[in-house]
Amino acid sequence: MLTEKEKWQFDLHGYLILKGAVPKADVERMVELCDTWHALDDSELPPPLQSYRDVNTKPTTPRSINNVPYADEVFQRLVLNREIMRVVLALTGNSPQLLSVALTRNTKESDDIHFHGGFSGGIRNPANDYQAADGKLFATFLNAGVSLVDVPAGTGFVCIPGSHKSNFPKPSHVNIYDDPPTVVNVNARAGDVVLFTEALCHGARRWTLEDPRRTVFVRYGTSYASWSPGYGPIEEHQDKLSEEVYELLQMAGFQHRKRVVNELLTEIEKL
Ligand SMILES: O=C(O)CCC(=O)C(=O)O
Numbered sequence: 001m002l003t004e005k006e007k008w009q010f011d012l013h014g015y016l017i018l019k020g021a022v023p024k025a026d027v028e029r030m031v032e033l034c035d036t037w038h039a040l041d042d043s044e045l046p047p048p049l050q051s052y053r054d055v056n057t058k059p060t061t062p063r064s065i066n067n068v069p070y071a072d073e074v075f076q077r078l079v080l081n082r083e084i085m086r087v088v089l090a091l092t093g094n095s096p097q098l099l100s101v102a103l104t105r106n107t108k109e110s111d112d113i114h115f116h117g118g119f120s121g122g123i124r125n126p127a128n129d130y131q132a133a134d135g136k137l138f139a140t141f142l143n144a145g146v147s148l149v150d151v152p153a154g155t156g157f158v159c160i161p162g163s164h165k166s167n168f169p170k171p172s173h174v175n176i177y178d179d180p181p182t183v184v185n186v187n188a189r190a191g192d193v194v195l196f197t198e199a200l201c202h203g204a205r206r207w208t209l210e211d212p213r214r215t216v217f218v219r220y221g222t223s224y225a226s227w228s229p230g231y232g233p234i235e236e237h238q239d240k241l242s243e244e245v246y247e248l249l250q251m252a253g254f255q256h257r258k259r260v261v262n263e264l265l266t267e268i269e270k271l
Helices: 004-013 024-038 073-079 082-091 235-240 243-249 259-270
Strands: 015-018 063-066 096-106 113-116 130-133 136-139 141-147 156-159 193-197 202-205 213-222
Touching (some): 004 136, 024 073, 024 213, 073 096, 082 096, 082 136, 082 141, 096 243
Antiparallel strands (some): 113 202, 141 193, 156 202
């Protein structure tokens, strides 16, 4: 499922770039929906869409609209994207759970996002863990950052490569505007995916273009290590989801193999 080179890269850096993983037509549709919904107040969004933070009280926090797969099938296709799922299945030992899908917009006025993730006081958090052994990688909390626009150098996603394995606290002077090799700024193009473990220390530089940055952050965990009671399908809106997406959103025991996983594995093996 992962090539030897991908395993080496992910283990070394804590992220992979999946170039052109999302079809152009889907990217265009997601941009259209992003612009439509972000023009609305929270009270006007089609249920169960909801902002992560209220724009009226936090106007400079980049606004993320959650639950978007319930409102359009393009996001249901995205969460089952074969390239993304090829990596997610390999990293979760074929036991994934879709945790959240956030359609995010950053403008020139949006705050930058300081480093978070990475070293958490020396104790590994089982809900945000990373390990490698026996030729396999394992991560319990993943984020697929799907870029819907071209991101120029100097803006957007930044991380400290390798920090997912760090055992020492980051010096306080290291910040998101530092240079390589400590800090790397990933310049994705529209349709590219930056897939990283949330154990990686990461953040985002301020957006500098007039045209907003639009990104979908699709978060996955292991189906048996969910750490928030807020996760799982929203039962009263179940009819808006395909069976596959509904099952992907569900918690499941360690030994339970989801049907959607078997379907994906069969399809991926044919590729
Ligand atoms: O905007 C970005 O690329 C970073 C987002 C981020 O920090 C997060 O999703 O936790």
